């Protein structure tokens with residue numbers, strides 16, 4: 001059924017029309033979703049996904065939008081955001097259970113304060129637990145694949161529980177498809193002196209402060225690191241530090257971050273990414289691959305669309 005033919009009475013009250021997605025991302029840029037729902041239970045997730053499936057609407061889930069570019073023209077489908085019971089955190093006998101919408105750094109703090117280590121790598125990854133699973137997020141030599149025990153995944157058909165092996169995790173990659181939403185994840189912890197954990201967190205926070213842009217809008221790493229190389233190093237060597245398109249520029253502090261100002265559009269960010277990638281290739285480097293996900297108006301969540309490079 002085409003979107004224009006939906007009658008107001010057919011739309012559940014918790015599904016909103018024309019909601020700007022910019023406030024739900026760390027860059028604060030991008031257009032609006034035609035349909036948007038904040039869901040607070042597994043049942044609500046399945047029901048909203050079923051509603052969209054019945055109407056052939058594409059779907060996407062948004063976490064903290066910390067690794068996400070939304071097209072300036074927005075999205076012609078339904079976007080779900082997890083809240084309420086789906087953003088809870090609880091410590092359970094050497095594990096931490098996180099709702100898909102739970103803040104991952106908050107889970108780290110919660111574990112650390114009770115003398116549990118294992119997920120400290122997530123302290124400065126400003127996303128949700130669900131986003132961390134989807135991206136196989138990681139830092140300082142540890143990734144989600146190393147600590148995930150299982151996750152509950154919802155779709156329009158219902159839900160299932162998947163072990164870490166079921167996600168085909170690779171560097172910043174899982175096999176989750178559009179319409180598959182992590183609503184709960186269990187991470188393994190180990191007992192550790194709270195002071196030791198706190199010390200590690202302090203050290204890594206200081207390292208971040210010294211090496212990455214602070215107090216500006218970014219979306220984390222722009223490109224994944226090629227094997228045995230650093231995307232930041234390659235971009236810097238190709239003269240990209242400080243390079244600007246419109247309201248977006250490669251950070252003068254770390255070239256694999258793009259700083260986005262209030263005047264920026266997503267198109268500026270994409271054009272800047274394309275230019276940085278072209279320069280690295282022209283300088284004899286590898287073709288860089290975007291780490292950041294992209295919400296396309298009709299194709300949904302896709303790799304950030306950049307021109308082909310040979």
Ligand SMILES: Cc1cc2nc3c(=O)[nH]c(=O)nc-3n(C[C@H](O)[C@H](O)[C@H](O)COP(=O)(O)OP(=O)(O)OC[C@H]3O[C@@H](n4cnc5c(N)ncnc54)[C@H](O)[C@@H]3O)c2cc1C
Pocket residue numbers: 026060061062063064065066067068082100101124125126127128129130131132133134135136137138139176180181182183218219220221293301
């Ligand atoms: C300052 C800064 C530093 C960062 N540092 C790191 C770092 O060190 N390491 C690192 O790995 N990343 C880093 N990131 C990137 C980002 O924080 C991670 O990728 C994070 O895991 C994304 O989570 P999110 O909730 O924000 O997901 P979003 O950006 O909202 O979405 C990203 C993808 O995950 C999917 N997704 C989100 N929630 C769910 C869910 N519940 N179920 C299924 N799919 C879902 C989305 O559909 C999308 O495809 C950084 C970002 C910033 C801004």
